[in-house]
Amino acid sequence: MIGVLGGSGTVGAVTADRLVRHGLGPVRIGGRDLGRAAAVADSLDTRAEAVRVDLADPDSLAAFCAGTSVVVNCAGPSYRVLDTVARAAVAAGADYVDAAGDAVAMAALTEHAPDALARRSAVFSAGLMPGLSGLLPRLLAEEGPPARLDAYVGGATAIGALSAVDALLTRGPGFGTAQALWRDGRVVEHGLAPLRGVVLPGFRGRVHAVPFLSAEARALAESLGVDELRNYTVYVSERIPEALARAWADIDAGGDLDAHVPEVVAAADGDVAAGGSWYTLLFHARARERGASGPTRLLLRTPESYALSGVVAALTVGALVAGKVPAGAHAAADVLDPRAVLDALRADPLVDEIDLA
Amino acid sequence: MTTPAADSVDTELADIWARLLDLDPEAITPDASFLRLGGDSVLAVRMAALVRTRLSVVLALSDVTVEVTFGELADLVRRRATAPGEVRELPIDVVRRPDPTASFPLMPLQQGYFVGQQGGWELSYESAHFYGDVGLTGVDPEEAADALTDAIERLTEHQPTLRARVTAEGRQYVLPPDAPGAVPELRVYDLREETAADVEATLDRVRREMATRGPDATRGPGLDVRLSLLPGDRGRLHTAMNLLVFDGWSATVLNRELLTLSSDWNAALAPLEIDFGDYVDALQRLPQTQAWSDDRDWWWSRLDALPDPPALPLRTDPKDVSPTLMGLREAHLSTARWAALKEACAGRDVTPSTALLTAFSVVLARWAGHRDLLLNSLQLNRLPLHPDIHRVVGAFASTMLIPMELPSGATFTDLATRAQRVFGEHAAHNLVSGVEVSRELARRRDTTRPVAPIVFQSTLGMDAAIGARHPSSVGPLGEISFGDFYHQLRTPQVALEARVYELNDEMAIVFSLVEELFDPAEVDDAFQELVRLVEDLADGPAWDRVVALPAEREAGDDGLRLGRLDTARSEVVAGPPRDDTERLIAQVWEDVLQVPVLDRSTDFFQLGGDSLLAVRAIARLVKETGVTLGVRDFLDAPTVAGVRAALGETR
Known part of the structure; x- marks a missing residue:
């Protein structure tokens, strides 16, 4: 059972x-x-x-x-x-x-x-995520650690109230570092800037990719021994990042976390209403050696993350x-x-x- | 800021109008519009600059329409003076840069000319330039060359842009006045003892040389001045200017100042507080402002609804021609007719420029067989950021796209009134240049071909805006014969350009075109039709007649036509870069574009690239691979896989 x-x-x-x-x-x-x-x-x-x-x-x-x-x-x-x-x-x-x-x-x-x-x-x-996002990139390192691994995960998906609470709780050093990347065995803070309005394979239209070195991405970088890892959370609009930023500012000022759940849910619904429900995981590896022949990209698309x-x-x-x-x-x-x-x-x-x- | 008293606003404003319009201040009544008093959009911008300096009031570009009456403007100035917050001000100021020799970026149109000089782009030339030569009589052959040399030297000191250079990476800087090669060198042809046939042959050769190999600021001075001394104390003054560093307005300023300095050893020009680099520097801050974002959003929201360029029948696909000179058609409107046309326009509340734009559109619509046309226009207006701005020489010019949608059954007056409104509405959002708008349009239409290669350029009113007139008597250089004027323009990304300008008291209508593209008889017919229509407008009858236009809104798809050219590219299999060369290309693109380049099928321009960045990417790839890569190859297939194929199997 x-x-x-x-x-x-x-x-x-x-x-x-x-x-x-x-x-x-x-x-x-x-x-x-x-x-x-x-x-x-x-x-x-x-x-x-x-x-x-x-x-x-x-x-x-x-x-x-x-x-x-x-x-x-x-x-x-x-x-x-x-x-x-x-x-x-x-x-x-x-x-x-x-x-x-x-x-x-x-x-x-x-x-x-x-x-x-x-x-x-x-x-x-x-x-x-976490899960597939830490597992699938390993397929790009079977012939040895890549020089650089880029991960882009995101899209538009409806968020339930409980997941919205998770989204609001997911911050602080235990979860990851915004705008950081992994390079040569350590976390480089402020190493990456957000990419606004970029075109990425497997993603629809122009999207915003926000760098966030999650605990999982960091563990992956260490485990694979890559020289550099860049991990991005991808949004189709500014709705969710703005809703989270507003909520966090208020929570830091003593506001109630649960009070902000509806606006996070609404932001996600707005994204889906604008362009449907879709989600993409994209991993892109660059080999250390010239002439490498192993796979360099893994792309997964799903309608329901x-x-x-x-x-x-x-x-x-x-x-x-x-x-x-x-x-x-x-x-x-x-x-x-x-x-x-x-x-x-x-x-x-x-x-x-x-x-x- | 002190608030000007009501009566002082009226007095100052009347003084500004009187000065610009060459009127007695008493003649300006509250209900007289700027347009009716002879103003136009170029002068209106100059007026805004003067209001900004003398009344400390910033006017929005949308405030200074030509239709504004004196009373309305005076009210507006008073309101702005008391509530400056409500205006959409130009949110930047021009200040002197700390280091006048520091490099600064190219303006959008300069970028267009820069990449146009790289060769391989559609409708491009080795150099983009304007060439002109004018007859002189009563020349003092002993003094003329020295006077001109001295004038060039003093002008180079006065106008830093004469010392401007453009780097291989597409930036510009100004040489110090004492740097070697900073001062353009005068060349003199002494033909006084030659036979008539030899004189003719030499003049032809000089013209040919200067018109086909113009000055190029990437290699030397952007200005080339030559003097031919001819028998009988006659002469010719030849000038060629690189459009990369000088615009049409600057050419006029430069010619006047050169002649003023040549005529008098002691002539002094009023010093300039700022230079072109200071202006460009200030404009770099524009994209961070709300005003700029608003203009961009305004344009972006209209892009998908813009019409196509006139579907003119073509003899040859533009990508298959490599022109060296542009063809010309030229006609002049007599002094009397030009005066009549101005009066007819003022009576109908349209500017002569708008009337000419409308007439050109009507001719194009008939030629193309449809009524919705996307035209490009060259804009010489400078943002009124500083009172000296109109006297500064530089490549200030920009472009603006104009959708001309001509309803059927309308009179010419209706069409022109509508064009006046459309033009004004678009010009009020000119913080984002037409070059940038065209780039985004090309991205959305997924093409690397010019999106608006039919151009309209009017400098009617510019003479008044610049101020002083051409001196006709030039000391040792003698008298200038304006009727004896030869000129040539070479400007990239243009299939056909209609230009209208004032020449003394006449008006000139010119077609500059890539002759190889069109049936010459069709060009002749269209030009004659335009001239006849303009004459009819000057004489009166054409205004109230219903304009005959094609029945269909869209032309048929027979044969080769502009705007309907093949844009299909070879299909590329998507996927990550496949080999080391593709990976190198992706890496170079990433460095140049500052975005991830992850797929071999993604278009360089969709990733945010523009033509200047393409030139940089090509230069880097050539350096890294040692393999030649043409601009045309890059444009034909601007994907990682496409460039890989162009680099060939040698890698």
């Missing part, structure tokens, strides 16, 4: 669907609203059960985890959930997959690691079930096989294009 927490949300529903399609079911759908969870369970073509779960109630959470082999957490906001579900899962003897939850959540778990983590696996950052995170979470469960993930806490990018994920994504209907060239 695979437990999918937050199973009635966009990410959770796709996770449950792919688990069933990949023959990894039966699944248990957990959500705050039993009716919505039941609707998802009914839509699945297999034995699925729906359970009402309250994340704030340890007994409710423990009951959900009991009897599962893997618990997939798709509930948010992940920066408030942190390691709560992970601890409940390993305590119940299950492995854990987190479709969001980056280094901060993982650190919360490992700081006072439960004994059970010696036998069970907990995989964080098993979504699109959050839904694609569910696909990645399901693939991570598959790797766990197949015994390919060692015990302990890991980032998905460190334990998944990038080529296997590439092949699985090629066949997924949520991927419009994936091209390694």
Whole structure:
């Protein structure tokens, strides 16, 4: 039995669907609203059960985890959930997959690691970003570390209220550094300027690329040993950067974070209304040596970025079930096989294009 | 700032108008419009500069329309003086640069001329320049050359642009007055003892040489002056000016000052507080202002609706011709008719320039077979940032696109009134130049071919705006015979240009064109039609007649036509750069464009490139690869893959 927490949300529903399609079911759908969870369970073509779960109630959470082999957490906001579900899962003897939850959540778990983590696996950052954004670029470094790696991730996508909270919480040194790049083994602050109105392969029209050296990008740079890494978040308009900037200014002045959620949601809706829903991941490597012949670009396009995170979470469960993930806490990018994920994504209907060239 | 009292505004303003319009201040009544009193858009800009200095009031470009009445303007000046915030001011000031020899960027039109000189661009020449020679009588052969040499030297001291040079990277700077080669050198042909046939042969040779190999500021002075001494105390004064550093307005200023200095050893010109570099320097701050952004947004929002250039029938595709000289047609409107035309225009509240623009458009519409036309215009107006600005020599000129949409069933008066409004509306957004607008239009239309190669240029009214008239008596150089004037213009990216200007008290209408492109009989017909129409306007009857125009809004697609040329390029397979050479090209583009270049199929111009950046990219690639790469090759396929193919397999 695979437990999918937050199973009635966009990410959770796709996770449950792919688990069933990949023959990894039966699944248990957990959500705050039993009716919505039941609707998802009914839509699945297999034995699925729906359970009402309250994340704030340890007994409710423990009951959900009991009897599962893997618990997939798709509930948010992940920066408030942190390691709560992970601890409940390993305590119940299950492995854990987190479709969001980056280094901060993982650190919360490992700081006072439960004994059970010696036998069970907990995989964080098993979504699109972080997740695919830290995994797929490895395909460009199979013949050795590139001299430079550029990453552009973004587009226009609707943001739910809980994800908006995550967006508002995602700042500070634990998450990354704006306008920084990685060069010769260290973070170079103010090394990059935003690119306004640029044309990028795989992106529609002219877009704004804002440099942000995320914790994941930095870990990737170190792990691959690249000389230089430039990581950009791509927006189709100024709506979201402006909404975030306004909110942060107010929060810094003592304002309430949750009060700004509607404007972030509205900004994202405005982007989608202007040009539809689409999302692109583009990685571009430059080899150290002349005459290099390995692939230099990976391009992935999807209409639904959050839904694609569910696909990645399901693939991570598959790797766990197949015994390919060692015990302990890991980032998905460190334990998944990038080529296997590439092949699985090629066949997924949520991927419009994936091209390694 | 002190607020001028109401009556002092009226007095000062009347004085400014009287001076510019050469009128008695008493003759200026509150309900008289600037236009009716003989003003035009060139003079209006000069007026704004004077109002700015003498009344400390900044007028927006949109305020100083020619239709404004004295009363309206006086009210406006009073309002602005008390509430300066409500005006869209020109938000920059010209100040002296700390280092007058420091290099500064090229203005947009200069960039066009600069890249036009690189060869390989469509409709380009080795140099863009204006050549003219004029007859002299009563020359003092012993003194003339010395007087002229001395005048050139003093003028070079006075006008720093005579010492301007343009670098290979497309920047410009001014040499110190004492630098070697700073002063253009006079060449004298003493033909006094030659036979008539030999004189003719030499003059032909000099003309040919100066008209085909004009001065080039990338190699030396932008001005070339020569003097032919002929039998019978006659002579000819030859001047060639590089359009890269001098515009048409400057040519007039330069000629006048040269003649003034030649006529009198003791003549002194009023000192200039600023130079061209100071102006360019100030303009660099313009894109950071709201006023500039507003103008850009105004233009950008109209780009997709702009019409195509007149679909004139062509003999040859412009990319297949390499002209050396432009063809000419020229006619003059007599003094009486020119005066009548001015009066007819004033009575209908249109400027003579607008009437001529409208007449040219009508002729083009009939020739092209459609009624919506995109024209280009050369604008000699300088932004009124400083009271000396109209006396400074430099490449201030800019262009402006004008969509001429001619409704059927309208009288000429209707068409001209409409053109006056359209022109004024567009000119009020001139902080973004037509060169920049054309670039964006080319990007959106995905073409590297000229988007508006039919040009209209009017300098009617410029003489008055510059102030002093040409001296006709020039000391040792004798008397100038304005009727004995030969000229040649070579300007890139132009298929056909109509120019109108004043010559003494007459008006000249000229076509400059790339003769190879058109059927000469069609050009003759069009020119004759234009001249007849202008004459009819001067004589009166043409104004109220319904103008016969083509029925269709769009021309048919028969044969080779301007604006309908093939822009298809070879398809390139998208993907990351494939080999080391493609990677090198992408890297060079990244350095030049300062944006990521990640795909071999992306267009250089779509990435934000312009022609000047293309020249820089080409220079870098030639240096890095050691392989020759022509501008034409680059333009034919401005993608990483295309340039890779052009560099060939030798790499």
